[in-house]
Amino acid sequence: MAKSFSIVIDPASMEERAREAARIGDIDVLYELIWEKPDFLHEVEGREFYDTPLHVAAASGRTEFAMELLGLKPSLAMKLNQDGWSPLHLALKNGDTETAFSLLEFNKDLARVKGNNGYTPFHLAVTMGDSIDHLTLLTTILNDCPKCIHDVTNRNDTALHLAAGENKLKAFQVLLRSLLSSECSTRRIKKLLNFKNRNGDTVLHIAASKNQPKILGLLTRWGVDIRLKNSNKLTATEILEQSENQQDSKECLRILRSQRKNIFQSPFLFIFYLVRQLASEAKNMSSERSNALVVVTVLILTATYQAALSPPGGVFQANSQNNTSPAMDIHSGSKNSSTGKLNKFLEKGSYAAGSSVLSTRKFLWFFIPNIGAFCISFIVTCFVLISNLTVFFWSTLIVALTMLLFCLLVSAVMVISPNTESADIMFQYVYILAYFLSGLMYIIILVVVFIRVYCRIKNKRYARQKP
Structure with a gap:
């Protein structure tokens, strides 16, 4: 066995x-x-x-x-x-x-x-x-x-x-x-x-x-x-x-x-860190809150853009006749007083096709807040995109949004403005928004990207230096 x-x-x-x-x-x-x-x-x-x-x-x-x-x-x-x-x-x-x-x-x-x-x-x-x-x-x-x-x-x-x-x-x-x-x-x-x-x-x-x-x-x-x-x-x-x-x-x-x-009291860097604060909060936001924010901003962008193209009272058509109805209190304003290239560029006649039927004052009271709301939603949307998407996608979408903003501003100044006076005022307002606020935002984005890349490169070089 x-x-x-x-x-x-x-x-x-x-x-x-x-x-x-x-x-x-x-x-x-x-x-x-x-x-x-x-x-x-x-x-x-x-x-x-x-x-x-x-x-x-x-x-x-x-x-x-x-x-x-x-x-x-x-x-x-x-x-x-x-x-x-x-x-x-x-x-x-x-x-x-x-x-x-x-x-x-x-x-x-x-x-x-x-x-x-x-x-x-x-x-x-x-x-x-x-x-x-x-x-x-x-x-x-x-x-x-x-x-x-x-x-x-x-x-x-x-x-x-x-x-x-x-x-x-x-x-x-x-x-x-x-x-x-x-x-x-x-x-x-x-x-x-x-x-x-x-x-x-x-x-x-x-x-x-x-x-x-x-x-x-x-x-x-x-x-x-x-x-x-x-x-x-x-x-x-x-x-x-x-x-x-x-x-x-x-x-x-x-x-x-x-x-x-200190650095936080410097005006330029204060803006820089304020932007980074907003970007950080957007990035650390929960997916539910982020989605809700995107939905709200998109709704505001859509509503304000549509309202700008279809202002209250409508616009004059190409075959419209001179109408002196009290409901259409129209002022040609400084139609014949414009001088210089800029004024000639903005000059337009009363009852032009596509112009708003509103008077100058009523038109400005509607369009200035409308464009302001669009620009604020535009900036918030950019922050959300930058914080949650890759560089290629957020840069592409921001370029598309910028084109949309440009079309809105051009329409408000050149097409829908009822007369030269309103066109001139809208141009000044658009100048502040488009060239200052939007320009400042893009500068800050470039500065943030540059400093982030610079600091990473500096860290790597610094670590390789001899003690």
């Missing part, structure tokens, strides 16, 4: 072999373990706060082994070991940017996994140094996962707090440029810059306590509130005034005391 033999597998021995394979990066041993026990990785996944082979590989810089293991069991990337660190945390703590890049390429959200003291890998990347590799990694994380800049530690420290506390000037500049070039609204930017940690300290308080004039200069330029007090009822200026080393504090005090205005 044949005897049956059972193979006894020692779990402790398998764990040790798996750790050693991860430490040296031997992928063949990994598959040997899986062949011996197919549910081996499932058991590893089920253990809480455990140094998995992925932790060991990340800490040892074995990128290929780590990626092979991730392909087999992706959930291991989110697990914490006994010290509260994920594999990406360990890769960063050991300065292994190659493994860190590979892990982030596999899953960009790994940068937001909270570990020991609430530190995310992004927080560690901020504090690890100002080397080229770290700055490049920091820029990559911010480009792929911009929301991570809003994450806080258990002490309510943001990445800006940590960079200022560790005196990482270059990392701080990368953070600030990324924040200002992002699609984050102006309100959220100012809220983050003035955010307080557990001690009530803003980034400005920390920079003042560390005597960091360059960081203070950046913060005061970008609109922090220097009047905010921490838990000790001290402002940043008072912290500097109470500093024991007054010689080092002089430059910082000069920066704070000489602050007269």
